[in-house]
Amino acid sequence: MSRHHWSVVTLSIALVVLSVVPAPVATGAEGGNETGVDPAVVTAVPNPVADGDAGEFVVVRVPPRSTANWTLGDGETVVPLPADRPASEFALSADPNRTRRLTDAPAVEAPELSLANGGERLRLRRDGAVVARLDYRDAPEGERLVRTDDGRRWRPVGIDPRRVHTYGRANVTGFLLPDSPDLPVETLRDARSRVLLAGYTLTSERVVDALVAANRRGVEVAVLVDADPVGGRSARGMAALDRLADAGVEVTVLGGPGARFDYYHPKYAVVDDRALVMTENWKPAGVGGRSSRGWGVVVDSPVVAADLAGLFRADAGWRDGIPWRRYRRGSVSEDDPPAEGRYPSRIDPTTATASSVRVLTAPGNAESGLVDTIDAAENRVDVIQPSVGRRDGPLLRATIRAAERGVEVRILLSGSWYVTEENAALVDWLNGVAERRDLPLSARVAEPGGRFEKIHAKGVVADDVVVVGSLNWNENAVSENREVSVAVRSDRLAAHFREAFEADWRGNTGTDRTTWIVVAGAAAALVLAVVVARKTVRFD
Structure with a gap:
């Protein structure tokens, strides 16, 4: 069995669903397409290799000049996105210092963020309306969700799939x-x-x-x-x-x-x-x-x-x-x-x-x-x-x-x-x-x-x-x-x-x-x- 047999076994049972929901998105200046940026829950690392999952994070993407009320929720906790966002794509983390070692995305402190290794139903909302979602179950240790040619799958943190x-x-x-x-x-x-x-x-x-x-x-x-x-x-x-x-x-x-x-x-x-x-x-x-x-x-x-x-x-x-x-x-x-x-x-x-x-x-x-x-x-x-x-x-x-x-x-x-x-x-x-x-x-x-x-x-x-x-x-x-x-x-x-x-x-x-x-x-x-x-x- 390969060195990461634990990861492969986990992948065989992991259920990952990612979808963007365009219908509730308002039009006009706030619209993602109007600014060239589509709102998205880009990736998540719920189970980093650290005591107590220190440094876990979610990367989100929102229009850079949007003044709407943006939040990320899991059905129990609601994390407000900061108004002074460092970029259109950034990482939310309760421990941004640790997170900065795991991703190139700018890390923003979000004390309320806590991801369950067993699964979450993450929802990105604008003014209360869901605009993007990310569901996962059974997060492997030290891995994150990444985009591949055939959808999404878990990858070890630190791998950035390159373009040709x-x-x-x-x-x-x-x-x-x-x-x-x-x-x-x-x-x-x-x-x-x-x-x-x-x-x-x-x-x-x-x-x-x-x-x-x-x-x-x-x-x-x-x-x-x-x-x-x-x-x-x-x-x-x-x-x-x-x-x-x-x-x-x-x-x-x-x-x-x-x-x-x-x-x-x-x-x-x-x-x-x-x-x-x-x-x-x-x-x-x-x-x-x-x-x-x-x-x-x-x-x-x-x-x-x-x-x-x-x-x-x-x-x-x-x-x-x-x-x-x-x-x-x-x-x-x-x-x-x-x-x-x-x-x-x-x-x-x-x-x-x-x-x-x-x-x-x-x-x-x-x-x-x-x-x-x-x-x-x-x-x-x-x-x-x-x-x-x-x-x-x-x-x-x-x-x-x-x-x-x-x-x-x-x-x-x-x-x-x-x-x-x-x-x-x-x-x-x-x-x-x-x-x-x-x-x-x-x-x-x-x-x-x-x-x-x-x-x-x-x-x-x-x-x-x-x-x-x-x-x-x-x-x-x-x-x-x-x-x-x-x-x-x-x-x-x-x-x-x-x-x-x-x-x-x-x-x-x-x-x-x-x-x-x-x-x-x-x-x-x-x-x-x-x-x-x-x-x-x-x-x-």
Whole structure:
């Protein structure tokens, strides 16, 4: 069960209803639409992580110049809104000093405010008439109601879902792993002013060497990784973070009580005015080129770099960002056998000029942004993923919709032992759908044929747009993890990654698929026995 299983369980039983009631709103100077501001109960934090729920608050929005009598009530208590409001949107709190640590909205003292964790029926009134409402039940600890694409849901305090940020022309280098393992490390080595490295795990000695060397020559270096990766932190991972901290590098881990994300899972680095965004972890199997098929891009753009630097600072700067030296735990998990594969460099990196670059993040906009990209495709969509979650998930539905429009769709999944059966079943189902409905859709389990060990890439090529990043196609990734991807529009870059996809799609054509699955299944049984004995779980 995930780190925030308590939150997920609560979500399954929580009933959240939000509605705006326009009928009673008066017209004229007092009308919300007349001033461009619609009255609303924006969000609520009834159950902060604090003794006695200190700092609980409700954010409301009212027209800035309204002279009406505004109140917020819960059926028992009525809280008057102050006449000298600091902004049209502000937080009401009985303890504004604590509340200011939890929200960027200006905090206004409201001694009468008291929110029940079990539920409230909040009503915003103007001159006695209800203009907006917010009902909730079973408020999870440390969470607030936020707006998502499909309505409202609870989110940990500190997560501000971002819009898709779009930037203009940029030079972009696309590369593959394990084909080009030197490129990401050389990018780090070239740093002159800053390196902000974000990842799920960090065990690569080459990466640590590059970061320590950069720090010694005066480069600002900061590292942000997940506090509690599945299975625990390995001895190599502990040693890597210890060495960085000993060298004076700012090392922060994200997690602990009140953590905003189930897992901190991105794989990117801001290097001077460039953004390195990948599908791979900072370990030998990933950036070391020892195992995984991965995709990556280096975006030479000050504005994209500034965007990700801002995200890095925001993620590291919240209360669940803990200095490694303070968080460090003595117990470590047993190291997995190090990846020692050797693979040929068959496809060299390519550099292209992109007409636009979009930054996608989860929770918030990554799923909807990717769905929009697939929905806009007119000719071809190629998808490469380790696995796919629900068959009725928005991303898989988008690919089927594309095929229904006549778009050629191919989906390539990993043949790794731990997803062999589920991926084979999904491939059969997708191909069955295509055959029954005569759709230009096909799916396949990858047969590496010596090019790599397993698929770890999370990529899409939709016409002239390439999407590269950490986002797995499952519900937890899009809604509970921190994930980062970029969508790059470039004919040349799209051709580069489609060439790589085509080669991986063909794979080892000399091996019969049924035979390959049987062999993989036998190997899986052996490896699974070892894993069960060690009581560890993989999470990439």
